[in-house]
Amino acid sequence: MVAFLVAGFESTSSALAWFIHWMSKHPRVQQKIKTELLGDGSVQHLSLDRLDSLVYLDCVINEVLRLIPPATGTIRTLTLDDRLPESGAQLFKGDSVMIPFSNLAHDTRYWSVDPEIFYPERFLDEDKNHHPYAFIPFGGGHRQCIGQDLARFELKMIAARLMQKVTFGDGGPQVNAGGHSIRLAIIPKHVGVTIDFAK
Template structure:
């Protein structure tokens, strides 16, 4: 899947494991801790051959890097289009940094900033399709429709996130949809930028943190405006949503 870049991931992964070994944390211990392997008998159940571990770490990069970058970029785009919202976000950022410095806690207190990120994820969910396979025959309540065992189900998030039944005036960028007063109106499973259920995005909290920190770093010092040549097009060939380059 990663083609020539596979070697890059191999190098980053094993360099990191080897440097841990050198710094006193044995490579074997790291792996044992990762998998909570407690005794030799259990250990023989796990064989790390080839790229089994490398591929796990590569998956985190694939799933976590572009998605967070896209969210940051599209939030900046919306803030460039909506100057009043941009000003409100900046004021909040400056106020919270003035009160407590730039700490994990102060980032969490930037409520309006998080509302803007949530609203970007509604309009531009970077991973826009959720996929599942039916494990049993399932009759959709109130209909005659039966989803047969083994059927692949795709849930297109843009359709849900832009349905006026659930999000009135869906095309308008309105972070206050996610205010404390209004977010209770959101119907469960109509807003799922990180998926839902047991396979919900495992990196959700890290994603929100790194997007917030990226935006804070830029917005505290810079005003964002639209580049006049930008056409606002999404690349139709991309699996993850991306601006057309």
């Protein structure tokens, strides 16, 4: 239980903080989420089916997790001697190998649209078929994050509710500069946004 709390709290709250920061910087994206949420205008209730139908919001959450993955990476320990396929670098049984999520998510070899920009549409179009290991914010293999479905559900539900109620605006370069602080997760250093309660 303690592991769940430690692993599940700052990671998810960091992704939410980044969501708010990116929304304040990208009014166009906010507007698209709001339009998707309005749908045919008849339903405000966020049932599971309704939440599942929000495909653009999925792209936004993916882009939040891609641009700054809350976890820097993961580590695997070799169970036998091996070589890296391209460089031929020798690795030995017992070596620890760091897999850096952010480097993979920003490697121009794996992304058609500039990986430095916040562009959720990439997941619908140009980068729909990205390399499977270029985007692994929850790790991979049989030790991948056990809480990822819960985390995605929390993020999507809270993001949708926020976008139904408020609009975030950029609080200005000094207070809303982003930047990184690394604690358990990578969190934004400066998130200063305005909140407009008119939808």
